[in-house]
Amino acid sequence: MTVWLVTLGMAAVLTLLLLRGRFAERRSLVAVAMALTTALGGYAATGRPDLPAAVEDGQTFDRDWHSAFETARQTRLVRFGEAGAWLTFSDAMLREDASDTAVRGLQGVLADHPDQFDLWIGLGNALAMHQGAAGEASRLAFARAQSLEHASPQPDFFLGLAELETGDARSAARTWRTLAARGLPDATLERWIAEADIRAAGQPD
Numbered sequence: 001m002t003v004w005l006v007t008l009g010m011a012a013v014l015t016l017l018l019l020r021g022r023f024a025e026r027r028s029l030v031a032v033a034m035a036l037t038t039a040l041g042g043y044a045a046t047g048r049p050d051l052p053a054a055v056e057d058g059q060t061f062d063r064d065w066h067s068a069f070e071t072a073r074q075t076r077l078v079r080f081g082e083a084g085a086w087l088t089f090s091d092a093m094l095r096e097d098a099s100d101t102a103v104r105g106l107q108g109v110l111a112d113h114p115d116q117f118d119l120w121i122g123l124g125n126a127l128a129m130h131q132g133a134a135g136e137a138s139r140l141a142f143a144r145a146q147s148l149e150h151a152s153p154q155p156d157f158f159l160g161l162a163e164l165e166t167g168d169a170r171s172a173a174r175t176w177r178t179l180a181a182r183g184l185p186d187a188t189l190e191r192w193i194a195e196a197d198i199r200a201a202g203q204p205d
Contacts, residue, residue: 067094068165069125069158076154077118082109087122099130120145121158128162134171138162153184160192169199 070091078084086109093102106123110116124141128134139159146155160175173196180189 067091067129068161072158072161073118073122076157077121083116083118086119090122090126094126094129099126102126103130115148117145117148117152120148121155124155125158125162128166133166133168134159134162151184153179153182153186153189157186157189157192160196164192164196164199167203169196169203172196173200 073079073087077087079087086106090102090106093099093105103123103126106119106126110119110123113119120141124134124138124145127138127141131138142155142159142162146152149155156175156179160172160179163169163175164172173193176189176193176196179186180193
């Protein structure tokens with residue numbers, strides 16, 4: 001118990017110093033510190049030190065705490081480094097219903113690093129969650145990601161996921177069927193299409 005209390009305190013102090021501009025690489029470190037503070041805050045409330053820290057193959061996250069995007073990105077997008085830290089920061093803000101903060105943070109780092117494929121996908125998701133739909137701004141972010149890696153299935157996959165999570169299951173199914181027609185390897189895509197079809201069947205015309 002003492003370990004995580006000390007670590008939580010250190011993370012909070014680091015965040016304060018960063019926000020006061022004490023470090024040169026401020027944006028990168030702010031993301032790491034804020035994500036660490038938020039994550040440790042959740043651990044302080046609900047964590048169990050007897051459980052393994054990492055998710056093993058075949059396991060799923062507790063959806064009470066993790067969105068479909070957060071779960072899927074563990075195997076589809078970068079998890080470490082600066083981009084991974086910003087995605088973790090965005091996830092944490094979305095869990096706290098602070099989607100505006102997630103969007104502003106990602107937009108800020110992308111203004112300096114516009115070639116970050118994974119962060120454009122994260123921004124597309126954050127915008128969809130903020131707007132309550134995968135609207136024009138969200139779609140433009142996913143399209144920007146696709147322009148960086150033309151052959152990647154991930155922008156369209158996460159566009160479909162954003163559509164599904166914001167209640168537009170029919171659009172999600174269409175997006176994923178179009179992706180499947182491209183013939184790119186994706187072992188889970190048929191399962192997601194089936195999920196979208198099930199949800200669409202329960203939605204009014």
